[in-house]
Amino acid sequence: MRHALLIAGRDLRERARDRTAYLLAVVLPLGLAGIFSLVLGNLADGEVFHYVVADSDRGEIARTFTGDVLGQAASSGAIEVRSVSSEQEARALVDDGAATAAFLLPAGLTQDVLAGRAARIEVVGDVDAPTGTQVARSLAGSYADRLAAVRVAVAATVHSGVTTDPSLLSVEAAAALPQTAVATDTTARRELDAKTRYAAGMAVFFLFFAVQSGVTGLLDERRTGTLARLLAAPVRRSSILAGKILTSVAVGLVSTTLLIFATSLLMGAHWGNPAGVALLVVTGVLAATGVMAVVAASARTAEQASGWQAITAIVLGALGGAFFPVAQAGGLLEQLSPIAPHHWFLRGLADLAGGGSVLPAAAAMTAFAVVTGSIALVLFRKVVRP
Amino acid sequence: MTVLSCSGLRRRFGDVLAVDDVSFTIGEGETYGLLGPNGAGKTTTISMITGVLERDAGEVVVAGVPMSTRTVAAKRLVGYVPQELALYPDLTGRENLRFFASLHGAARSRVEHVLGVVGLADRADDLAREYSGGMKRRLNVAIGLLHEPKLLVLDEPTAGVDPQSRNQIIENVRTLAAGGMAVLYTTHYMEEAERLCDRVGVIDSGRLVAEGTRRELVERLGERDRISLQLEGDLARAAAVAGAVPSVHGVSAHGHGLELVVDDAREALPAVLSAISTGGAVVRAAEFDEPNLETVFLHLTGKALRE
Ligand SMILES: Nc1ncnc2c1ncn2[C@@H]1O[C@H](COP(=O)(O)OP(=O)(O)OP(=O)(O)O)[C@@H](O)[C@H]1O
Ligand SMILES: [Mg+2]
Numbered sequence: 274m275r276h277a278l279l280i281a282g283r284d285l286r287e288r289a290r291d292r293t294a295y296l297l298a299v300v301l302p303l304g305l306a307g308i309f310s311l312v313l314g315n316l317a318d319g320e321v322f323h324y325v326v327a328d329s330d331r332g333e334i335a336r337t338f339t340g341d342v343l344g345q346a347a348s349s350g351a352i353e354v355r356s357v358s359s360e361q362e363a364r365a366l367v368d369d370g371a372a373t374a375a376f377l378l379p380a381g382l383t384q385d386v387l388a389g390r391a392a393r394i395e396v397v398g399d400v401d402a403p404t405g406t407q408v409a410r411s412l413a414g415s416y417a418d419r420l421a422a423v424r425v426a427v428a429a430t431v432h433s434g435v436t437t438d439p440s441l442l443s444v445e446a447a448a449a450l451p452q453t454a455v456a457t458d459t460t461a462r463r464e465l466d467a468k469t470r471y472a473a474g475m476a477v478f479f480l481f482f483a484v485q486s487g488v489t490g491l492l493d494e495r496r497t498g499t500l501a502r503l504l505a506a507p508v509r510r511s512s513i514l515a516g517k518i519l520t521s522v523a524v525g526l527v528s529t530t531l532l533i534f535a536t537s538l539l540m541g542a543h544w545g546n547p548a549g550v551a552l553l554v555v556t557g558v559l560a561a562t563g564v565m566a567v568v569a570a571s572a573r574t575a576e577q578a579s580g581w582q583a584i585t586a587i588v589l590g591a592l593g594g595a596f597f598p599v600a601q602a603g604g605l606l607e608q609l610s611p612i613a614p615h616h617w618f619l620r621g622l623a624d625l626a627g628g629g630s631v632l633p634a635a636a637a638m639t640a641f642a643v644v645t646g647s648i649a650l651v652l653f654r655k656v657v658r659p
Numbered sequence: 660m661t662v663l664s665c666s667g668l669r670r671r672f673g674d675v676l677a678v679d680d681v682s683f684t685i686g687e688g689e690t691y692g693l694l695g696p697n698g699a700g701k702t703t704t705i706s707m708i709t710g711v712l713e714r715d716a717g718e719v720v721v722a723g724v725p726m727s728t729r730t731v732a733a734k735r736l737v738g739y740v741p742q743e744l745a746l747y748p749d750l751t752g753r754e755n756l757r758f759f760a761s762l763h764g765a766a767r768s769r770v771e772h773v774l775g776v777v778g779l780a781d782r783a784d785d786l787a788r789e790y791s792g793g794m795k796r797r798l799n800v801a802i803g804l805l806h807e808p809k810l811l812v813l814d815e816p817t818a819g820v821d822p823q824s825r826n827q828i829i830e831n832v833r834t835l836a837a838g839g840m841a842v843l844y845t846t847h848y849m850e851e852a853e854r855l856c857d858r859v860g861v862i863d864s865g866r867l868v869a870e871g872t873r874r875e876l877v878e879r880l881g882e883r884d885r886i887s888l889q890l891e892g893d894l895a896r897a898a899a900v901a902g903a904v905p906s907v908h909g910v911s912a913h914g915h916g917l918e919l920v921v922d923d924a925r926e927a928l929p930a931v932l933s934a935i936s937t938g939g940a941v942v943r944a945a946e947f948d949e950p951n952l953e954t955v956f957l958h959l960t961g962k963a964l965r966e
Binding site for chain 1: 706709710711731732734735737739741742743744745746747749750754758759761762763764802
């Protein structure tokens with residue numbers, strides 16, 4: 274073990290002098306995660322929209338809109354909503370740019386809806402914030418669509434004469450509304466927010482490059498001749514292997530930890546509970562080391578190994594959802610996704626964010642590490658075999 | 660005392676029998692040269708002796724410790740200077756030495772010592788990649804000396820270096836051998852082998868084809884030193900007086916010259932010259948031809964040592 278530590282220590286010292294190593298392990302993933310979340314990150318994550326609501330109706334339908342529809346959108350962190358007392362005040366805030374958009378709920382909205390009459394929610398948007406206005410319109414629009422359905426139902430009920438009590442109808446109609454919204458929310462909570470997703474995706478994608486150096490170093494040393502020196506030294510062959518694996522694991526842990534801090538501080542990513550994240554990172558690093566070790570051990574030269582490793586990292590990264598959520602792609606891609614450790618890393622983080630357990634994901638990555646690690650050890654014997 | 664004893668070494672790579680039944684021994688303080696053309700099997704032999712490469716057959720014993728059963732203990736006794744420059748270019752000279760010193764369990768003070776021995780003390784904190792070719796070669800040698808091995812194995816340690824570094828390395832090896840270290844040395848430079856080696860083994864196509872001191876090898880081939888003289892005067896009389904000198908074994912005349920077969924050309928020359936001038940002839944030119952390892956080598960392998 275002392276020898277393994279010596280070998281890993283030397284590797285790391287050399288590695289610490291290699292500027293491209295930092296670029297690959299920290300700067301590049303951080304930059305890409307930032308760019309992805311800026312360009313592709315969903316709007317809700319990009320910036321927070323400030324909305325104001327002027328409720329001149331004060332009826333059941335208006336309360337459902339402000340309380341449930343806007344309330345839920347606000348709880349995701351994507352928007353901020355506050356109530357103002359009058360339409361004038363709302364319009365003034367939008368004109369000043371203090372609010373992105375205003376929802377104006379006209380007096381008599383509830384009555385109109387329950388009477389089966391056309392009703393409308395007016396959206397006043399800031400011309401300088403087209404996206405925020407668009408989001409406000411679609412929130413109001415989808416509610417209006419549902420109101421239309423309720424109106425038809427109400428009209429039908431009234432005509433059929435089953436019940437004519439308006440207050441009863443209003444309760445029924447209101448109860449029918451928020452259900453879909455609640456249902457979407459539970460699935461949404463199992464997903465990472467966009468920033469964290471891109472940060473985690475890039476971190477796990479580049480992790481596979483970060484761990485490359487240690488295990489491929491063995492082939493490098495064979496080429497440069499220093500492996501002959503290690504083999505001639507009074508050191509067991511297993512210590513040489515262990516040293517190389519230790520290097521990979523150390524570089525993987527350090528670069529991922531740096532990325533977690535950097536994306537949290539610079540991008541505002543929410544990685545979640547530190548103990549859970551730590552378990553995922555450790556098992557993820559082991560799995561990545563194992564996979565890359567198998568590839569390195571199957572190659573004849575360090576150059577060949579690097580090429581194959583890059584392909585492996587990209588294919589597994591894409592399958593595992595490091596770039597885009599494959600679950601949305603569906604089909605074969607979604608079914609194949611679990612063969613990539615990336616899938617489990619991201620899933621573990623999503624489970625963690627959703628209040629679930631990271632253990633299934635951590636167990637899956639441990640299994641990856643054990644299987645690939647064993648294969649790699651058998652293959653690597655060939656490299657250090659006398 | 661025998662420091663290295665290898666017997667029946669054999670190693671095959673696919674269809675190539677790289678080393679075939681090679682046996683030799685090296686004693687304390689002895690420098691043994693392994694000579695052979697490219698691809699003869701020198702590096703393969705050395706790799707088996709240093710425990711870097713597995714043997715198909717044969718045994719290596721270093722100072723009584725068998726490599727097969729007590730591998731780590733045997734390796735402790737061997738210092739290895741590989742043919743390739745086996746250095747970490749992104750570490751300084753001192754860091755390279757410190758790493759290998761700790762791997763061998765050698766004291767830190769040895770690092771400073773060997774830096775002095777190979778003359779790199781003032782450049783010790785420069786990155787190895789910034790060293791000149793000769794400095795890299797010297798660092799390559801220094802690493803092999805760190806743990807004061809009983810047997811030092813050098814595989815072409817002077818390949819492609821300037822005369823200054825070459826001389827430094829040769830002097831280092833001489834000093835170490837004088838201190839009792841057994842040295843196994845391969846080279847393509849014949850003059851180096853003649854300067855340095857007490858005994859040489861000639862290897863060709865994996866087989867050790869001859870072994871001994873330079874003189875033993877030369878004599879075994881029936882080769883003798885020769886002196887060629889260009890003369891003015893009575894050639895027949897000159898041949899007669901030269902033939903009477905005790906160390907001269909044969910005389911033949913051709914044109915204006917004589918060719919003498921002698922034991923040792925340099926030793927015989929003064930006596931030959933004085934005999935001829937007493938005989939009344941004038942020597943216009945003298946040349947000697949000492950059959951050397953190059954000749955031996957050419958004779959044994961049919962190849963020049965350097966191609
Ligand atoms: N790892 C290997 N795999 C396959 N063949 C090898 C290997 N190492 C050496 N050989 C072959 O074994 C033979 C002996 O090679 P070796 O390197 O021992 O020669 P050498 O005497 O050191 O030559 P040189 O003077 O060029 O260094 C050559 O034919 C070489 O091609
Ligand atoms: Mg060689």
